[in-house]
Amino acid sequence: MASLGSAPAPRLNRAVIFLGPPGAGKGTQAKEIARLYGVPHLSTGDMLRDHVSRGTALGQLAKPIMSRGELVPDEIVLAMVEERISRPDCAKGFVFDGFPRTLPQAEKFAEILRGLRLGRPMVLHFVVDARQLMRRLTGRRTCSVGGEIYNVYERPPRVAGRCDNDGGELIERPDDREEVIAERLVAYERQTKPLVDYYRSQGLLEDVDGSADVEAVTRAVVGVLTRAQSNA
Numbered sequence: 415m416a417s418l419g420s421a422p423a424p425r426l427n428r429a430v431i432f433l434g435p436p437g438a439g440k441g442t443q444a445k446e447i448a449r450l451y452g453v454p455h456l457s458t459g460d461m462l463r464d465h466v467s468r469g470t471a472l473g474q475l476a477k478p479i480m481s482r483g484e485l486v487p488d489e490i491v492l493a494m495v496e497e498r499i500s501r502p503d504c505a506k507g508f509v510f511d512g513f514p515r516t517l518p519q520a521e522k523f524a525e526i527l528r529g530l531r532l533g534r535p536m537v538l539h540f541v542v543d544a545r546q547l548m549r550r551l552t553g554r555r556t557c558s559v560g561g562e563i564y565n566v567y568e569r570p571p572r573v574a575g576r577c578d579n580d581g582g583e584l585i586e587r588p589d590d591r592e593e594v595i596a597e598r599l600v601a602y603e604r605q606t607k608p609l610v611d612y613y614r615s616q617g618l619l620e621d622v623d624g625s626a627d628v629e630a631v632t633r634a635v636v637g638v639l640t641r642a643q644s645n646a
């Protein structure tokens with residue numbers, strides 16, 4: 415687990431977006447960075463999975479789309495996001511993984527941020543090659559209680575099938591089957607990757623080598639955020 419020394423958690427005061435293909439490590443890093451900076455970790459994937467598991471109307475709509483590896487319609491995701499980031503705990507910044515994922519989402523998000531006086535986002539783009547992504551996704555296991563993320567190849571739990579933190583059962587995501595992963599990668603290339611150029615052209619994006627080990631990636635992300643804060 416990375417540390418920022420004994421100093422109090424630094425302020426983020428902005429929206430941080432983790433962008434990258436499925437399996438790039440966005441969720442793993444977002445949890446750690448949110449913990450280090452004391453801000454909420456938001457994930458549209460987690461929000462949608464929560465709706466699916468509670469069987470809400472939104473969940474019933476999203477479930478078949480997610481199981482095909484396609485993207486849920488923008489208006490549904492945007493309504494969910496706007497409600498969440500308007501809550502007081504987001505006023506000092508937050509880390510978003512998995513959103514925005516389309517150009518219309520990014521444009522509407524900019525408008526929402528302006529309305530909340532959160533300024534412009536900082537975008538970290540995780541770069542990992544496709545072969546590594548497939549291995550990471552097929553090996554992923556997630557704690558059914560606290561959401562901690564493991565990997566049977568790279569980050570195994572101490573006891574097989576059980577979370578180190580709370581003993582919760584480790585489960586496989588239904589969309590981590592090879593054929594669905596392939597569809598998710600196609601959706602990323604077509605609909606989400608254009609956001610790399612969109613944010614880069616605005617000077618808001620930094621690339622991060624996501625293929626290094628988890629702790630090294632965290633250090634790289636903290637380095638980028640620290641530089642961005644001192645240049646702000």
Ligand code: AP5
Pocket residue numbers: 434435436437438439440441442443458459460462479480483484485486487491511512513514515519550551553554555563564565566568569589598624625626627628629631
């Ligand atoms: P979502 O839940 O967002 O999934 P994703 O973007 O496909 O990303 P993943 O969660 O699969 O990967 P990750 O990058 O977070 O990797 P992780 O850290 O877990 O979306 C799911 C679905 O919801 C979408 O397909 C869509 O249908 C819908 N959806 C969500 N948001 C939407 C939106 N905005 N608009 C429309 N639809 C939306 O790591 C993966 C594995 O690798 C783990 O096992 C981990 O332990 C391991 N690992 C991580 N980092 C490293 C490392 N550095 N070294 C070795 N192993 C590592």
